Amino acid sequence: MKTFALIAAMALAAPVLAMDLSGDTVLGTTEAEITAKLTDMGYEVRKIEAEDGKIEAYVVKDGKMAEVYVDPVSGKVAKLEAK
Amino acid sequence: MGLTRASDRGRAGARDIAVWDPLVRMVHWGLALSVLVNGALTDEDGIVHEWVGYAALGLLAIRLMWGIVGPRPARFASFPPSPGAAVRHLGGIVGGDRTVHLSHNPLGALMVYNIWLTVAALCATGIMMGSLRFFGVDWVEEAHEAAFSWLMISVVLHVGGVLFDSWRSGVPLARAMLTGRKSVPADRPVA
Numbered sequence: 001m002k003t004f005a006l007i008a009a010m011a012l013a014a015p016v017l018a019m020d021l022s023g024d025t026v027l028g029t030t031e032a033e034i035t036a037k038l039t040d041m042g043y044e045v046r047k048i049e050a051e052d053g054k055i056e057a058y059v060v061k062d063g064k065m066a067e068v069y070v071d072p073v074s075g076k077v078a079k080l081e082a083k
Numbered sequence: 084m085g086l087t088r089a090s091d092r093g094r095a096g097a098r099d100i101a102v103w104d105p106l107v108r109m110v111h112w113g114l115a116l117s118v119l120v121n122g123a124l125t126d127e128d129g130i131v132h133e134w135v136g137y138a139a140l141g142l143l144a145i146r147l148m149w150g151i152v153g154p155r156p157a158r159f160a161s162f163p164p165s166p167g168a169a170v171r172h173l174g175g176i177v178g179g180d181r182t183v184h185l186s187h188n189p190l191g192a193l194m195v196y197n198i199w200l201t202v203a204a205l206c207a208t209g210i211m212m213g214s215l216r217f218f219g220v221d222w223v224e225e226a227h228e229a230a231f232s233w234l235m236i237s238v239v240l241h242v243g244g245v246l247f248d249s250w251r252s253g254v255p256l257a258r259a260m261l262t263g264r265k266s267v268p269a270d271r272p273v274a
Binding site: 047058063065067081083 | 128213218221
């Protein structure tokens, strides 16, 4: 049962795991820094712009789409929205 | 409905003619509702916005089929898109022509096709924005926003046109889209 729960949890988490970004990931405090860092991590940055006090990046990796919101003060990922 | 003449239900000599079937009315108000909901209420990045968009696309597709197989006033043949006819219709208004059109009048017809095309463009660009190929591509998002702005302008012109023609023709048009029946004053020829 524990194994089943673990597998289920992994399956549910999989779409997010594919994006190896978490709240602790520091990406940078400027659009240029964030773009460079995300590109290094293998993401294709389609667009990056200021949005509601955050920096929002539209990224694609391994056929998956996400919007990454970065806090421009801490440089950390504030929110990750998989599409 | 400030310009619509009040209490013309059952007025002497007015003919009550069935024009809009239930499907036409459902599509009309369904589209209006989906534009209102997606334009003003839903989170643009959210799944609800997407589903409302698909619902609008479905309504539009149903209406387009109905334009071929539906009852006479609902058919494209009853309101062909014709700029020439629209210009002649404008001339007729100025010249005092009192003919009432049972389907859309030629100006209204142009607005119908304009709104359908604009909704189709909104749906197409919206779907593209969620596709891998066009995700985060700027011009697609800009086209989506431009289509929405044009839709808002169109809605204002549409409502203005309905109010004006209700006043001019004496036929309460908004009520006809609710009840399905046009109440045509006795002294007006119909086309």
